[in-house]
Amino acid sequence: MTAQPLAEAHAEFSANATSAARARSIDLHLLGLRGAVLVLFLLVWWSLGHFNIVRPFFISSPQDVAKFLVDYIGSGTAFTSGRTTLLEMLVGLVLGSFFGILAGLAFARFPLFHKVFEPFLTAVNSLPRVALAPLFILWFGIGPDSKIYLSVSLVFFIVLVSTQAGIASVEQDFITTTRALAASKRQIYLKVILPAAVPSIFAGLRLGAIYSLMGVVVGEMIGAKQGWGVDITLYSGLFQTDGVFGVLLLLALVSIGISQLMSVAERYLLRWQE
Numbered sequence: 001m002t003a004q005p006l007a008e009a010h011a012e013f014s015a016n017a018t019s020a021a022r023a024r025s026i027d028l029h030l031l032g033l034r035g036a037v038l039v040l041f042l043l044v045w046w047s048l049g050h051f052n053i054v055r056p057f058f059i060s061s062p063q064d065v066a067k068f069l070v071d072y073i074g075s076g077t078a079f080t081s082g083r084t085t086l087l088e089m090l091v092g093l094v095l096g097s098f099f100g101i102l103a104g105l106a107f108a109r110f111p112l113f114h115k116v117f118e119p120f121l122t123a124v125n126s127l128p129r130v131a132l133a134p135l136f137i138l139w140f141g142i143g144p145d146s147k148i149y150l151s152v153s154l155v156f157f158i159v160l161v162s163t164q165a166g167i168a169s170v171e172q173d174f175i176t177t178t179r180a181l182a183a184s185k186r187q188i189y190l191k192v193i194l195p196a197a198v199p200s201i202f203a204g205l206r207l208g209a210i211y212s213l214m215g216v217v218v219g220e221m222i223g224a225k226q227g228w229g230v231d232i233t234l235y236s237g238l239f240q241t242d243g244v245f246g247v248l249l250l251l252a253l254v255s256i257g258i259s260q261l262m263s264v265a266e267r268y269l270l271r272w273q274e
Contacts, residue, residue: 042062045059045061045062046061046062046063049061057239057241058241059241059245060241060242060245061242064241064242065242065245065246065249067242068240068242068243068245068246069246069249069250072243072246072247077231078250080226081226081227081228081230081231082228082250082254084144084220084224084226084227085213085216085217085220085227085228085229086254087144088144088147088148088151088216088227089151089209089212089213089216091144091148091151092147092148092149092150092151092152092154092155092212092215092216093151093155093205093208093209093212095148095152095155096151096152096153096154096155096156096158096159096208096212097155097159097205097208099152099156100155100156100157100158100159100160100162100163100204100208101159101160101163101201103156103160103163104159104160104161104162104163104164104166104167105163105167105189107160107164108163108164108167108168108193109189114164121157121160124157125157129150129153129154129215130150130154130214130215130218132150133146133150133215133218133219133222134222134223136149136150136153136219137219137222137223142223142224142225143224143225146219146223147215147216147219147220147224147227148216150215150216150218150219151211151212151215151216151219153215154208154211154212154214154215155208155209155211155212158204158207158208158211159201159204159205159208160204161204162200162201162203162204162205162207163197163200163201163204165200166196166197166198166199166200166201167193167197169196169197169200170192170193170196170197171196174192174196175188175192175193178191178192195269195270198266198269198270199266199270202262202263202265202266202269205262206258206259206262206263209255209258209259209262210255210258210259213251213254213255213258216229217229217232217251220233221233228247228250228251231243231247232244232247232248235247
């Protein structure tokens with residue numbers, strides 16, 4: 001190997017190393033800013049109750065919530081209730097996402113179907129499904145089925161709209177070029193349209209996951225045998241504010257975790273862009 005290719009390879013390696021170091025520095029800086037915001041929030045929360053700006057009965061305090069979570073997790077109740085809620089949420093998310101993506105692809109492939117069903121889907125989507133949760137419980141009982149169907153009804157439309165938006169955003173030049181290369185319709189969908197629509201689809205999936213969890217918890221609060229929604233209702237009825245905030249904190253952490261997992265999956269599917 002001559003000196004020039006070696007120099008070019010060394011330069012490329014150095015550039016990549018510098019870029020990676022810069023990315024790590026940005027990540028650490030961002031992590032520090034997030035930590036500062038969290039500390040500031042906890043300090044303001046503690047101050048409101050400690051100085052009686054707001055009565056602690058209404059907002060509890062960070063230390064009381066922490067004590068509750070230790071007992072809640074230590075007793076195993078958090079895992080027992082969380083297993084029910086998360087299972088219902090995941091099943092609803094998977095089913096709603098599957099049918100939402102499928103419908104979005106079908107409407108893009110057959111525009112006539114979209115024109116026919118669009119007003120009916122708009123009418124159904126305008127219905128407040130969370131407000132209709134009592135009907136779901138009436139139709140499917142207080143077991144997991146009613147929460148799963150409620151979750152599906154929320155996720156389906158979110159993912160459907162995001163899939164349609166992702167497909168519509170594909171540049172026509174890419175499709176035209178692929179057709180000029182004698183690609184079949186199936187190849188165009190798999191090699192051009194779907195990869196280009198992935199970011200929009202995952203945006204819908206992240207939002208759908210949050211709404212799925214919200215729908216399940218609301219359904220459990222109205223009528224269920226077990227779940228985090230049942231616990232929220234119980235602690236609310238007992239005026240145990242630290243319990244309500246503790247369960248809500250767990251729900252927030254789960255939502256953040258799911259969003260991060262979605263981001264990892266999205267980066268993996270879009271690794272070809274690098």
